[in-house]
Amino acid sequence: MEAxxxxxxxxCRVTQHRLDVLNYFMQSKIALTQGDLEDKFKNKIDRVSLYRMLHSFSEKKILCKLVDSKGTLSYVFDKHSLDNKDHFHPHYKCKSCNDVIELPELPESYMKQLKKLNIDELNILVEGTCDECQNKNE
Amino acid sequence: MEAxxxxxxxxCRVTQHRLDVLNYFMQSKIALTQGDLEDKFKNKIDRVSLYRMLHSFSEKKILCKLVDSKGTLSYVFDKHSLDNKDHFHPHYKCKSCNDVIELPELPESYMKQLKKLNIDELNILVEGTCDECQNKNE
DNA sequence: TTACTTATGCAACATTGTTGCGTTTATTTT
DNA sequence: AAAATAAACGCAACAATGTTGCATAAGTAA
Structure with missing residues (x-):
């Protein structure tokens, strides 16, 4: 699917900046922070524009927003952005390479329990060092 | 248990500042941010000291660190801080009053799957508006 | 093409995170 | 109890990120 x-x-309006940013996300396996984008688009796109893009893209679920244990926000392109907007996946993020993989959904029985509460946001992020990175450091 | x-x-060294902060946490039902503490201990305890206390307390699991969907860090006293340091509870935080409740642990079958990965951190935070706050606004 | 709406860049400021360092204080050792 | 040691503290300073307002530029629709 094209950006x-x-x-x-x-x-969303189709502008060159947005295309550049979205394409960059679509070809990136890893989660990117605002800072990563600032570096990538240095002297090309303003910090605030990136900030606003990230907000609107994640609000529209084009990107999936991840929060790690330090409170750092990062974003990944959401492959499901077009179809099923409501389904929910936990993610695993490697602390070393920032690679993100999707984890299986939570068991339905558990979700049923949760849904008794009024839920706006469900944030699940598992962090660790992926196999690849683990092997590198041995 | 006394602070x-x-x-x-x-x-940890027992200082007046630390006693004050820890006692404040122990009698608070809600999750507190660094900013909350800065207000509470204005002109009494330095911002950086609070920052360092929060770090060391949560590292030692005296406090439990929560990260919400905006990346804001907040902390609650961990009732289990003395016994069982390894067990893991997801939390529910009310966006309105910041009240925090513990949720049941994830099903063991699911945890088993997760543990195949190298896990350092497991962050689960459910956010919404609690019943009490919901009723207030009606 | 014009009118309308959204996106952008820039400036400015707030909040939070972070480190270094000299001083003070709690704890341990003598 | 006094001295030595190690931890905690306050202050200064800076980095990173979040956030808003506003004038200008650019995309889209009539």
């Missing part, structure tokens, strides 16, 4: 199509489907 | 005892058991 411009995704933007249009989400009622 | 001073908890500090001693965790190899």
């Amino acid at each position: 411009s199509v995704i933007l249009k489907m989400n009622a | 001073s005892v908890i500090l001693k058991m965790n190899a």
Whole structure:
């Protein structure tokens, strides 16, 4: 799916900056922070524009927002951004390479319990060092 | 359990500041941020000292660190700080009053799956508006 | 093309995180 | 009880990030 199509489907204006940013996310396996983008688009896109893009993209679920144990926000392209917007996946993020993988959904029985509460946000992030990085450091 | 005892058991020096902060946590039902403490102890305890206390207390599991969906860190006194340091509870935090309740542990079958990965941190925070706050606004 | 709306860049400021260092204080050792 | 040791503290300073307002530029619709 092309970046411009995704933007249009989400009622976003299609600008060069947005295409650049979204394409960058689409080809990146790892979770990116605002800082990563600032480096990548240094002297090209303003810090505040990036900040606002990240907000609107994650609000529209084009990107998935992750919060790690230090409170750092990072974002990954959400492959499910087009279809099923409501389903929920926990994520695993490698502390070393920032690679993100999707984990299986929580058991339905457990989710049922949770849904008795009024839920706006459900944040699950598992952090550790992935096998690949573990092997590198041995 | 008294605050001073908890500090001693965790190899922390017992100072007045630490007693004040820990006692404040022990009598608070809600999750507190660094900012909350800065207000509470304005002109009494330095910002950096609070920052360092929060770090060492949560490292020693005297406090439990929560990260919300905006990346804001908050802390609650961990009732289990003395016994069972390894067990893990997800938390529910009310976005309105910051009240925190413990949720049941994840099903063991699911945890088993997770433990195949190298896990350092497991962050689960459910956010929403608690019943009490919901009723207030009606 | 014009009108309308959204996105952008810039400035400015708030909040929080973080480190170093000299001083003070709690604890341990003598 | 006094001296030695190690930890905690306050202050200064700076980095990173979050946040808003506003004027300008650019995309989209009529």
